Amino acid sequence: MSDMDQRTMLELSERIEGFFEELPPLLAGVEGMVERGKAYRKALYDAGLAGLEVPSEYGGGGYGPTSKALFARLSRGRVPAEDDIFTIGVGMAMPTLLEFGDEHLRRRYVEPALRGEEIWCQMYSEPGAGSDLAGLQTRALRTPGGWVLSGQKIWTSRAEVAQFAICLARTDVDVPKHKGITMFVVPMDQPGVTVRPILQITGASEFNEVFLDDVLVPVDHVVGEVDGGWPVAVALMQNERSAIGAGGGRRPVPFESLRDLVHDRDHAAEPRIREALANCYIGQRLSELLTELEADSVDAGVPLGAETSLGKLWRSTNGRVAADLVSELAFASGAAWKPGDDRENWAFAVLDACALSLGGGTDEVQKNTIAEKVLGLPRDPYRTDKMPFRDLTVGTQRD
Ligand SMILES: Cc1cc2nc3c(=O)[nH]c(=O)nc-3n(C[C@H](O)[C@H](O)[C@H](O)COP(=O)(O)OP(=O)(O)OC[C@H]3O[C@@H](n4cnc5c(N)ncnc54)[C@H](O)[C@@H]3O)c2cc1C
Structure with missing residues (x-):
């Protein structure tokens, strides 16, 4: 069944059990969401249990995929809620960097995320692009100094505490909307990035509007191919759904x-x-x-x-x-x-x-995905994915 033999599985299970038994005193007296989240991540890393499935050259355990499910099962109900601030970094962005990122991006970012030293956010949604994500309008222009990003993102969870963002931007408007998108790693602490919190009905404020005004991104901070960001974005969303399904967020x-x-x-x-x-x-x-x-x-x-x-x-x-x-x-x-x-x-x-x-x-979007891609039902007849992006009018970008 597995990439791990029974003995390794048993040994790992005992270590995970031991870790959670010893965790409460390690967190005692640590106050605040970010501080508690970081303290938990550091303890997990120090115990050799952060990113069990991640190859060891990037700071993980190197145990393969089964170890992830094992950890999810044994840790259920025992992970402090504050670890949610790492769901985007560890659960979504890092698997995507490991699959599509260049070696220098992996070496630079994966281990600090596993250690809980750096927090990530996901800059996908825009005021006119949520379910219709491929309709996004944030532009990225290539300049001699790097890429320059301008636009507005919304619902960006944890942007107020994040150091880095996984960000989608449009790099070509003359091709159909899924084709001219590129994924970037954006450092948040720089001129041109403005984060404004949104107050929720619960009284909490966990997500934000993010305004990007001529934000400079280094050339080597593209994830995957220029204009080839859509499959990378989809892979990240699959990691996101998997992380949410597994109890993250x-x-x-x-x-x-x-x-x-x-x-x-x-x-x-x-x-x-x-x-x-x-x-x-x-x-x-x-x-x-x-x-x-x-x-x-x-x-x-x-x-x-x-x-x-x-x-x-x-x-x-x-x-x-x-x-x-x-x-x-x-x-x-x-x-x-x-x-x-x-x-x-x-x-x-x-x-x-x-x-x-x-x-x-949304639930409706998940149902569409299940209908079309799992059950093989016919696709939405009102698709606009053959037209160049610049010819689309707002309100027709449904797929
Ligand atoms: C708690 C929370 C955290 C979030 N965090 C992030 C984040 O960190 N980063 C980020 O980028 N985004 C984030 N989002 C945004 C989230 O991904 C979007 O809200 C979501 O994709 C829906 O987009 P929308 O709000 O623009 O709604 P719309 O896309 O405008 O949808 C409105 C309604 O129409 C329905 N609908 C739309 N299209 C179809 C269709 N083709 N078929 C059937 N029904 C359809 C939808 O299901 C929905 O009910 C977050 C949202 C929430 C609530």
């Missing part, structure tokens, strides 16, 4: 908390509530099993593909079912709270659940 309310809530509110005997709770358990288990299936496929030499949309869709469906149950049981506590009181967590869970259905691609 925001998390639905876990089954165990829901079960406790059902008991606390004395609803355990009600068939309808029991059924909803069972559905939450099934959803959570399905997400876990899909992650393991994915790892088995990668292990067998099949790269990540459109199937990653299944895990992402399950996770958001599960998040919504869980939020509905919480809002029914927690009642007013699920909608109103005073900052700092116990009810805040339930209200947050309810208000935040819709984000699971949007971030990483």
Whole structure:
């Protein structure tokens, strides 16, 4: 079955178990999202458990894909929430650099990300390009000094704390929209990059608008081919969906908390509530099993593909079912709270659940992907992917 023999698997399992048992004192007294996230990552790296599947020459464990699934399984529910600030860097950008980046990009960026020294964000979405990502309008022009980027990004999670961004920009407007896109690594701390936080319904502010005004990017910070960024962008989104499906990023309310809530509110005997709770358990288990299936496929030499949309869709469906149950049981506590009181967590869970259905691609987009690429159903008839980008008008760029 595996790229690891049983003995290595056992030894690794024991180390992972030992690490999580010893973790609480290492984080005791560390305050703040970034500080706690970094402290966790450093501890993980020092224990030799960061990026188990990443080749050892780039600072990883060199154990191959199965080790990733093993870690995901044994660490479930035990990774501090603050590690989310590394989901984009470690879960999405680094696998993409490892697959498509030049050697100097891999050597420069992978290990610091695994160590938790550098935080990344993803500058894909724009005001006119979300589901229709290939309609993006941020321009990159080649100059003697490097690439110069101008445009606006939006919903950029963690840009306020990130040192680097994986960024898509248009490098040719005379070809169909999927063809003239290039992926760049953009250092965030430089003139021309303006980050403005967006306030969310939960009161949190985890994503931003990012304005790029003549931002200079070194020539050697292109990932993949110039004008050939679309397949790289898709590969990153598959890593994103896989990372979200495997538990990275925001998390639905876990089954165990829901079960406790059902008991606390004395609803355990009600068939309808029991059924909803069972559905939450099934959803959570399905997400876990899909992650393991994915790892088995990668292990067998099949790269990540459109199937990653299944895990992402399950996770958001599960998040919504869980939020509905919480809002029914927690009642007013699920909608109103005073900052700092116990009810805040339930209200947050309810208000935040819709984000699971949007971030990483909406549920509808996942369903389109599953329909077209997994089930082989006919494609959207209103496609515009043969026309040069400059001839498209806003509102026709649907695919
Ligand atoms: C919590 C969160 C974090 C995010 N973080 C990031 C980030 O770090 N970086 C980043 O680049 N982006 C990020 N995003 C943006 C996210 O990827 C987009 O919100 C998402 O792709 C949808 O794009 P949109 O908001 O422009 O909606 P639109 O694309 O305008 O969609 C509006 C509605 O129309 C539906 N729709 C659109 N096209 C179709 C179609 N062809 N078929 C069926 N239905 C369709 C959609 O499903 C949706 O319901 C984040 C979003 C959230 C909520």
